[in-house]
Amino acid sequence: MTARPIIELRNLSKSFGAVQALRGIDATIREGEFFSLLGPSGCGKTTLLRMIAGFEAPSGGSIVIDGKPMDGIPANHRPTNMVFQSYAIFPHLSVAGNVGYGLKRKKLSRAEIAAEVEAALEKVDLAGYGSRAAHELSGGQRQRVALARALVMRPKVVLLDEPLSALDKKLREQMQVELRALQQSLGITFILVTHDQEEALIMSDRIAVMFDGQIAQMASPEELYRTPRTRRVASFIGVMNFLPARMKGESPEGIEIDIPALGSARIPRDRVPEGLRPERIESIGIRPEMLTILFDEANSAEREAEGQVVANSYYGDMTYYDVRLAGQEAQVTISMRNTAGRSVARPGTTVRVGWGAESVVLFD
Amino acid sequence: MAGARRGPNWLLVYAVAYMVFLYAPVVLLPLFAFNDATIVAFPLSGFTTKWFTVLWETEALHGAVRNSLIVAVSSALIATMLGASAARAMARYRFPAKKGIVGFIMLPLVLPEIIVAVALLVMLMQLGLSLSLWTVVAGHVLICTPFAIAILSSAFQGLDQSLEEASLDLGESRWGTFRRVTLPLVMPGVVSSLLITFTISLDEFIIAFFLTGTDVTLPVYIWSQLRFPSKLPSIMALGAILLALSVLLLVLAEWFRRRAAARQGKDATAAGGLL
């Protein structure tokens, strides 16, 4: 994607008294992109979003939206609209009154406003709900009204602060798909704040993972999952097995790694992150689905190790096994798709574990 | 159940006695207002509306009513506006010495009115200002504002800040946000505040007595008439009218508040209120 930048954050920082909420945030968000800010509670996601919206002034650095510096420009003059975590539906107005709220200031006739409102409600699947009172809506419907209210303003960027966190699991999963589809069809830039890594992976074009007021890594969901740059990012996104390891040697084709629990392997160059200092490697990561339990005598893998099942968790379609690797203290989690005619291995069973060099993740 | 009862239910007796003590004098007002006798005493002698006619024909009373309305309406409006500003600041902002400042604003609530009145009088004299209805308004604003703040701060405290932010975010100005979001949402509180401060100002006597010039307010007028026993029944009639008006105002305010609560889907009884 080579779309032009819509938001540029340059060395942005924010302090609340002694609390430094954000430090040195640099990011470029592209037009039409679904961008997520992902991080644990208190890492500064909301603060960053509120600074883009114009509710907080930066302590340092600059925000440029659509080529215009935003210093001193208040929220009501920015080309952004926000969906609040609490939805902030005006309780004294009807659904139509809420959605048409911002249009009142634009010079539109009553009929034009009504048409725009109805069109926006249609986009979020709430056609015909205009006359409902705000308190007659379910949680999911309130969320849609908040979204319609933002979209009707035709913003350059829609800002969403944990918009789905108040919904139950099923509705949340449904809304994730719908929200993503809506964003794709409209082509408007969305910036989503979430602490749910799965949600970020499902919905985003790119994700910025934040810890302690800084961006730890910014990448596409796939890149983030496959090649997390630090241990912290790796353990925040999905499940990751960490195993002690050491570099044995380096060659133009790759790095020779010794992983006592599994064996040794040559990691191809393209799996070695830029700027990594191989001599400082202390551990490697490997995802549960990249390890296989070789149930069948006939099965084989590129590399194999011996282990013993310690525990299993049955999920229906999948089973997660905790396996202690032979002769080592190391324990790994392995996920296996359940198939017909194969029963779940009981704790105590000795198994062969298969793995491949290209699935090993390296970080400092 | 009945077996558990021994003797009279003292709690009930107490409750009834309490209500009688509280409301019997109030009931006497309309009773004597329609009593056909110059002397306010039992037994009642007959039905008449002539005391109301007397009121209608007393010019000085009309002046006092007008003065009182001017003072009460002005005091209620000013106190409610000041109260709304203070309540919003208390709910929204953090500033140095906040507790101390709030304490000072609320102080007139517990100060004896006579002290406030005398202090104000002395100060006005020192400043060389002449007494008028406006000096009474100033005094009433002083004692009404704490009530307005007390009522309005719960309204502003309950207001979700993100609603105002959402309005700004949708392109509305600060003033527009206040008019279109903040004000409608705190309106029940504003109405309560206007009503209570109006009532406080309307029947306030001490400050009005000290600070008024030649234009007297209703309570001061009534006090001046009490010296003449013959005027007593017509004062009773006046009291009856005021009583009816107060009840009407209260009912109106409560109806307004409940309607607002119902429109926002809140439980009117849970939202707190006057009644």
Ligand SMILES: Nc1ncnc2c1ncn2[C@@H]1O[C@H](COP(=O)(O)OP(=O)(O)OP(=O)(O)O)[C@@H](O)[C@H]1O
């Ligand atoms: N108005 C404020 N005054 C003082 N400190 C604040 C303020 N707003 C945020 N902070 C602090 O800044 C830090 C970042 O807060 P922020 O709300 O951005 O976190 P977050 O990532 O959105 O967390 P969560 O997932 O819990 O919403 C926190 O340490 C918080 O205590």
Ligand SMILES: [Mg+2]
């Ligand atoms: Mg947050």
